Structure formats: structure tokens, C-alpha cells
Amino acid sequence: MRLLIVGNMGYVGPSLVRHLRTAFPGSELIGYDAGYFAHCLTGAPTTPEILLNRQHFGDVRDLPEELLIGVDGVIQLAAVSNDPMGNRFEAVTSAINYESSVAIAKRALAAGARRFVFASSCSMYGAAAGGPRVESDPLNPLTAYARSKVAAENALSQLEPGGAVVTSLRFSTACGMSDRLRLDLVLNDFVACAVSSGEITVLSDGTPWRPLIDVADMARAIEWALTRDPSDGGNYLAVNVGSDEWNYQVKDLAFAVSRAVPGTKVSINENAPADKRSYRVDFSTYRKLAPRHQPKVDLDQSIRQLKQGLIRMNFRDENFRGSHYMRLKVLESHIEAKRLTESLRWTQQG
Numbered sequence: 001m002r003l004l005i006v007g008n009m010g011y012v013g014p015s016l017v018r019h020l021r022t023a024f025p026g027s028e029l030i031g032y033d034a035g036y037f038a039h040c041l042t043g044a045p046t047t048p049e050i051l052l053n054r055q056h057f058g059d060v061r062d063l064p065e066e067l068l069i070g071v072d073g074v075i076q077l078a079a080v081s082n083d084p085m086g087n088r089f090e091a092v093t094s095a096i097n098y099e100s101s102v103a104i105a106k107r108a109l110a111a112g113a114r115r116f117v118f119a120s121s122c123s124m125y126g127a128a129a130g131g132p133r134v135e136s137d138p139l140n141p142l143t144a145y146a147r148s149k150v151a152a153e154n155a156l157s158q159l160e161p162g163g164a165v166v167t168s169l170r171f172s173t174a175c176g177m178s179d180r181l182r183l184d185l186v187l188n189d190f191v192a193c194a195v196s197s198g199e200i201t202v203l204s205d206g207t208p209w210r211p212l213i214d215v216a217d218m219a220r221a222i223e224w225a226l227t228r229d230p231s232d233g234g235n236y237l238a239v240n241v242g243s244d245e246w247n248y249q250v251k252d253l254a255f256a257v258s259r260a261v262p263g264t265k266v267s268i269n270e271n272a273p274a275d276k277r278s279y280r281v282d283f284s285t286y287r288k289l290a291p292r293h294q295p296k297v298d299l300d301q302s303i304r305q306l307k308q309g310l311i312r313m314n315f316r317d318e319n320f321r322g323s324h325y326m327r328l329k330v331l332e333s334h335i336e337a338k339r340l341t342e343s344l345r346w347t348q349q350g
């Protein structure tokens with residue numbers, strides 16, 4: 001089996017590649033990435049791309065046709081991948097996350113791929129008062145990032161895949177250790193605060209709900225999407241990926257981290273304006289369709305692995321919220337140094 005992983009050099013990609021190498025030992029794994037975060041390795045003993053058969057560098061807006069030849073499955077991770085980056089690069093976010101994802105899906109299916117997996121996001125539920133959201137509930141995307149995922153899903157659902165299988169995995173907020181660790185994610189941020197300063201500052205009032213998933217379990221979900229039987233769920237499926245036990249309020253996450261890193265103080269901003277991005281998610285469809293690929297990592301394990309990873313990296317930066325552990329900062333520093341343009345294209349210096 002030949003698999004093309006688009007956007008493999010970010011936070012999720014390294015865990016995914018490691019997982020696919022084990023799950024499909026004889027497979028040919030090809031990576032394609034612009035390399036915005038290629039240098040952001042975090043304590044990895046080797047570059048994670050060593051597990052691939054080939055790494056290609058390029059932009060999703062001009063993926064070469066030859067990379068699609070003979071490919072059985074495409075996993076589309078490449079994205080402007082969070083709200084702060086989406087707000088800063090709004091038009092580019094739509095071009096990369098929506099237009100390019102759909103164009104690649106169409107081209108891959110036309111070239112004969114049988115599987116297309118799209119990394120979508122539960123953030124499309126936006127502000128969702130009431131019970132946990134199911135897949136058929138109305139979507140309420142509040143940001144450019146969430147809107148780009150909704151637009152991509154809408155277009156993917158309209159494709160005529162023939163016998164191919166297209167799956168949009170609506171991932172919970174990711175967390176956990178990675179060879180390219182990012183700290184612009186709620187749980188990772190809290191563990192980094194605890195390890196570097198012994199104090200977690202919760203920027204909101206702590207009440208918003210966030211479903212979480214460890215990167216290792218995201219990889220298992222992608223394996224499922226590459227192998228699932230289309231008679232369960234159909235040739236096109238959009239499904240929430242996570243587990244009911246991992247619907248947490250932000251303050252519960254902070255206290256769980258403070259228990260795992262003894263001596264950590266938690267300060268909550270009781271006067272913060274209500275954070276609109278609050279949603280609980282129902283994962284019963286995923287539980288029913290993917291009983292053998294359910295999340296395995298529990299919260300304490302994820303926190304422990306992050307803590308160990310940060311200690312291994314000798315992580316001490318109390319001001320990391322302004323550092324290159326935040327993806328937006330990395331893109332901005334490329335632009336400042338004139339390596340990237342405002343459209344996130346490499347320049348001659350890049």
C-alpha cells in the first residue's frame with residue numbers, strides 16, 4: 001500500500017508516521033510538506049521523517065501530479081491549523097485548508113486513490129450550549145479556521161467517490177508529546193507552565209468545555225479511516241473523534257496537571273469575559289463504528305508523557321507563550337526574516 005501524508009512535518013505528523021510504520025509494515029509512506037515547522041524538533045533523537053520512504057517539499061497549492069500516481073490513500077493534515085493563525089492569515093487559511101484540501105481529494109480520487117482522510121475539527125461546533133454535539137447537529141464555526149474546515153467538509157461530502165472511501169475525522173483538541181511539540185494547545189500549555197514556573201495561569205474563567213485527544217490516538221483513528229468498511233458509515237463519513245470521558249472543563253485540566261506536577265499553583269481569571277469557544281461532543285458514532293480503534297491514552301498518561309518530554313528537553317522557558325513553541329510565532333518570524341511572504345509562500349531566502 002502506498003500512502004501519501006500531506007502536512008506530515010507538523011505536530012501530529014511524526015506520531016502518525018510512527019504509527020503507520022507499525023500498523024502497515026510493508027507500506028510505502030511518502031511525506032509532502034512546505035516545511036514551515038521543519039526546524040521545530042523537540043528532543044527527537046532523529047528526524048521523524050527517517051521512517052518515511054520519501055519526503056517531498058512543496059506547497060499544497062501546487063501538489064505535483066506525479067506524487068499522486070499509484071497512491072492508494074491520501075491523508076490530508078496540511079493546514080493553517082489553529083484559530084490565532086487562521087485569524088492572522090484568513091484568506092490563506094481558506095486557500096490551504098479548504099480549496100487545496102478539496103482539490104487534492106478530487107485529484108487523488110481521479111488518479112485512482114481508494115481512500116482520502118481529512119483532518120477536520122470539532123471546533124466547527126463553536127459555541128454550543130446544551131448537550132454534547134452529535135455529527136448531525138447544526139455547525140456554528142466562530143473562526144476562519146473552523147469555517148475553513150466546514151467548507152472543506154461540505155465540498156468533500158458532495159464528491160462522487162465511486163467505490164472510494166472519504167472520511168472527515170472531526171478531531172477533538174489535540175494534546176500529548178510529539179517530536180515537534182507545540183505549546184499553543186490547552187493541555188500542553190498547562191504542563192509547560194507547571195514545569196517551567198510552577199504556576200498555571202488559566203486565561204479564561206476555566207469553565208469552557210474542551211474535548212481532548214492524545215496525538216497517539218489521532219493516529220489510531222487515521223488507521224481506522226484507511227481501513228474502515230464503507231458499509232458501516234457510507235463512502236463519505238464525517239465523524240467526531242475522541243471519547244466521552246475526555247470532555248473536560250478547562251479548569252479540570254489545570255487541576256489535573258497541578259496534581260501531576262506537585263507544588264504547582266493554579267490561578268484562574270475569574271473576571272475574564274466568557275470564552276465563546278465551549279462545546280461538549282458526543283463520540284457514540286465513533287465508538288460504534290470503530291470499536292477496535294478507540295482512544296487508549298488517558299489524561300494522566302498524556303500529562304505524564306508531556307512532563308517527561310519537557311524535562312528531557314530541559315525546558316525552562318517561562319515566557320514560552322511568546323516563543324517559537326507557538327505556531328503563529330514561527331510563521332511570523334519567517335515573514336519578518338523575509339523567508340515567507342504574507343501568502344505563506346517561501347521566498348528566495350526561504
Ligand SMILES: NC(=O)c1ccc[n+]([C@@H]2O[C@H](COP(=O)([O-])OP(=O)(O)OC[C@H]3O[C@@H](n4cnc5c(N)ncnc54)[C@H](O)[C@@H]3O)[C@@H](O)[C@H]2O)c1
Pocket residue numbers: 006007008009010011012013032033034035036037058059060061076077078079080081082096119120121122170171172173174175182185327344
Ligand atoms: N492540533 C489539534 O488540536 C488539531 C485538532 C483537530 C484537528 N487538527 C488538524 O489536524 C491537522 C494536523 O494538525 P497539526 O497540529 O499537526 O498542525 P501543524 O500546524 O503542526 O502541522 C501542519 C503541517 O502542514 C504543513 N502545511 C501548512 N500549510 C501548508 C502548505 N500550504 N503546503 C504544504 N504544507 C503545509 C505545515 O508545514 C505543517 O508541517 C490539521 O489539519 C489540523 O487542522 C488538529
